[in-house]
Amino acid sequence: MNQKADNIVGIDLGTTFSVVAHLDAAGIPRTVTNAEGDLTTPSVVLFEENEFVVGKEAAKAAALFPDKVAEFAKREMGKPMFSKSFGGQSFPPEVIQSLILEKLKRDAADKIGPITKAVITVPAYFNEPKRRATQDAGRLAGLEVLAVINEPTAAAIAYGVSEGFLNAQGESQRAETILVYDLGGGTFDVSVMRIDGQHYEVIATDGNVMLGGTDWDRCLAKHLVDRFADEHLIDPCQDPSAMSRFMREAEEAKRTLSARSQANVLIEFAGAVMRTTVTRAEFDELTAHLLERTRFTVNKVIKEAGLGWDEITRVLLVGGSTRMPQVGQMLKQQSGRAADRSLSADEAVAHGAALYGKILKSREAGQPESIQVTNVNSHALGVLGVETATGRPRNRVMIPRNSPLPSSHTAQFETHKSGQPNVAVQVVEGGDSSGQNSTMIGKCVVHDLPPGLPAGTPVWVKFQYDADGMLGVAASLPSVGITARLQIRRQNGLSDSALTDWNDKMKEIYSALDLD
Template sequence: MSVDNTPAGNASDERPAVSRSPIVGIDLGTTRSVIAWVDSSGKPVTIFSSEGEPTTPSVVLFESDGVTVGKEALKALQVLPNQVATFAKREMGNVAYSREINGTNYPPELIQSLVLGKLRRDAQARLGMPVTQAVITVPAYFNEPKRRSTMDAGRLAGLDVRAVINEPTAAAIAYGVDKQSQATGPMTILVYDLGGGTFDSSLVRINGRKFDVIATDGNAMLGGMDWDKCLARWIDQEFAIAHGFHPSSLPGGDALLLREAEELKHTLTSRRSADVRVVFDGRSLQTKMTRDDFEELTAHLLDRTRFTIAKLVEDSGISWIEVDRILMVGGSTRMPQIHQMLAKETGIEPESTISADEAVAHGAALFAMTLLSPPQPASAPAKPSAQGTAQPVSPDVNIRPTSNRPFGVVGSQGSRSNLSSGVQVTDVNAHHLGVIGVDKKTGQRVNHIMIRRNTPLPAARVSRFETNTDNQPNVVVEVVEGGDAMGAHATAIGRCVVDGLPPHLAAGTPVDVAFRYDADGIIHVEASLPRSGQKASLTINRAADPTEEERDAMQDILAELGLDD
């Protein structure tokens, strides 16, 4: 099997002199990805692809003789749409999803691992040394299964994923370090990050090289590709009016429409109007679209981001007058409607002084430097919130016994600092972390929140529950993210089973459940019986974790593709 290794383009082939293996920062995007490192001068630098470009399309072409990732795969989308995998990032953590190509099912982790593999190989060629360690960014609004799937993809690509960091936090790091010499004091910035497939916004307090995330919000299913889809539907409808059939009904029609729509969006980003010329099945359509038409067509998408940032500021208990800067990152923020909306909504002129495409990877690379040496004590650690302290609460919820196998738990990044880089980061969790139990009074299912969203990490909490029936042999701690008070729409993170309870326990026996997010973002769960002092051991395995058979199957596929290095 073969792998596409197109010769380098205009990027310099000069290899830097370094004394140790680098740790890189990777922005693994829905539509495009970027890899960066911090050079010997302490500056974050984008590592160009083998094609000589700063970004790599997150697109994979599967052929009988191997795979092609990046620019050439994107070109093939127009002629071989059934052999190309795109937008896999949106499906990360979805165990029900796989892309069927030529009789083989490719899960999203494997597709993303192929993108990561190309980034790694290109970086090794540029730097002239092995690249085995990385910090990978994820949308702040990614839930736990999506975060762990990203880590799995890195492992499949031959990377030791030292950490995952939220994309808007990474952008804030890049901005803060870049502007440090100009800063006159602490400042609060709003990061508006609209990428190809996801949207995030975070409020970040910057004081020198200390970065404290105040709050975050977003939508993992909203991005520039949704603007493309609106344009594609418009072209499809205009063509049908002119010729009596929809191009979307043709084989490969959807892919071609999206490509035309993306080009139209780019034209309307720089011009007030654009000519539209498309040909399908030997018939052509020629028409025009103005920027005003485009903005009216997509106003509902823009409004979703407007609502998110307004709610973010409101929930944070601050006003726009307390925000000093608005930072736009993500390639989709080039659309003029984004700048106009932000200026009108906030009263602040948005900044785009750092690269919209490269800022996240640069911030990840700077953060990665904190992992090269032992952490240093923070000079002024953030005070834990009420939700960040370990305090027992009254026993108002029962937890049931279970016979199901246990599942696993992981979280997002916490606080890290390092003397060599001087960067200290305190992030927050984007979703409530709760336990599903039974209300003692009503007998109904309830979602008992243990750690509320936007709690600074690390954080800890202890809650007291009670056994639900007499003689329970075990209890299950069903961990969820998000959802309402009844647990509806919550994401199941996993079940932690406590076995070996003493015999003859009466219903209502108290059980203390302790949750802790540590600085590495790992969720720890412990349970104890306070009356006897007995501590029960927990076996934790993640709900969406691939089985050993599934892991072996993915490794076998990579081996068949010649990519199991």
């Protein structure tokens, strides 16, 4: 066992499966197996009386006790509470994620020694509340989260190292412009990146945090349910346990169809048995609309990057759901070349996160960084104000989506009425021009304006978004010499008191289960 006190792990906290990796003595990323000896751990939690189970056994229990099992918590990050309660207790999604992280940490520590620091990956299209919730989950699991990095970026770093793309000095041997297509169990990301020398530059990114392999499963499960109902005149839809079994069978059939042209399915419900066969062609037809959504996003990202397919030198596949043949076929049709499957679809992201941990460690020690990463913001940042002429809300974009970081912008606004005592600058992320679907991430307020200040007094607002994820907002009224400043750093999504309360609850649970 490696007993290093400064173990830094990379964690791919996935919607359906999670992975932990570290760097061995030679600096090579290695996946750390869990207590069951597996490379991946199902991101599933089973809540039983006075205890919980995480991983494979919890996943097995989902079909029998769906009301006791938490799945797909990653999709609910940023919400106040998980959609299901257990034993009369409601949990924030980050608490459920922390239980998964705690198992990952504990199992890995048994193999490589104590773990206190981690780099955790998230979909590139995660917004700030979801990223904050991920940090909170790490903290609740007893981890110092050094960074929350985008999954496609982590995969690109892993690619550069694993393929010998970097020399001994950490520099790439040739410039590449790669498209990373990341289709996991519950989320989807596309990023276009340029790798040149030691520099990894994200040019454009997009995605959907509610699209992943489980949606393919759901389509096939519905098809199987319809067949069952037609054959036996019994509708399983009202039975949660039955629907969970249909989902499991659909997932298994999907996996089979990634290797074979057809899959045999056997399902029993309410004393009736259905034996049926699903072909790959049927599956592809059932799920064509899902694949089309990814194709649309891929082409959108390439357009936003200002590139054509002829300028993409490699298409890199990441995420377990890219094993479906339809994915590779679609990308070959679009790009004219076979997609690169050289990375482990399951392990690449965690490996890249572990490598990024080394970068952060070198930076902290004042050592030269082997890799430099330039990112973009996946969501626009703006000011939510009011149109003077119409009185309607308006989202004034300050830093557009896919802007290289660091980035800054200054714009002029005006006070709305005479004698206004203060000016509040509402900082939002995403949304349309009217502010619909935007997320409030902070407010910069200029207080104590002088009496009698006329309407239409200029207010200058400056956004400064640094590469480390800190947004600085300054609002100033030059005519009266007043300025207010706001620093928006990725703080905890839960309040300090809520975090403390949940921390105490987690400690009690771990103590009762002898998991200290």
